[in-house]
Amino acid sequence: MSKGYRREGPNGAIVVDCPYCGSRAKRVGGDVIYPHRRDLAKKHFYLCENGHDRAYVGCHPRTIIPLGRLADAKLRADKSAAHAAFDPIWREHKFMKRTDAYKWLSEQLNIDREHCHIGMFDRVTCRRVVETANNYLEDMGVDLPEAFD
Ligand SMILES: [Zn+2]
Numbered sequence: 001m002s003k004g005y006r007r008e009g010p011n012g013a014i015v016v017d018c019p020y021c022g023s024r025a026k027r028v029g030g031d032v033i034y035p036h037r038r039d040l041a042k043k044h045f046y047l048c049e050n051g052h053d054r055a056y057v058g059c060h061p062r063t064i065i066p067l068g069r070l071a072d073a074k075l076r077a078d079k080s081a082a083h084a085a086f087d088p089i090w091r092e093h094k095f096m097k098r099t100d101a102y103k104w105l106s107e108q109l110n111i112d113r114e115h116c117h118i119g120m121f122d123r124v125t126c127r128r129v130v131e132t133a134n135n136y137l138e139d140m141g142v143d144l145p146e147a148f149d
Helices: 073-090 098-109 123-139
Strands: 006-007 014-016 025-027 044-049 056-059
Touching: 073 098, 073 123, 098 123
Parallel strands: none
Antiparallel strands: 006 014, 025 044, 044 056
């Protein structure tokens, strides 16, 4: 089964494709990504810097299963912004339960619920999350912080 960023190679091995250059990402230790974070040294990451900005993704705890697609610094910033806009809907304000909030988001973005994870989104989709979430929060009477860009 393909999840867009991960596929099964020969012998059932996990193969992670780089969305920036299309080549196969390397699996590396946390020491390569965060040399100063000893606590992360044993974690697994997928990395590619094949003619483009360094892009990587971490793995689910104690596995070599990637959390999403590889992201460069710009996409990581956009994903943080998407979470910062979207998470308050279910976390702080509790307007919806978390699962309902993701279902709502998938409908707003017209993305299958199964593929509706911020970790899988590209920069354009992350920006749509921010816009959609901010519109919703405004409609609900929430004072949003000043926009910045
Ligand atoms: Zn690459």
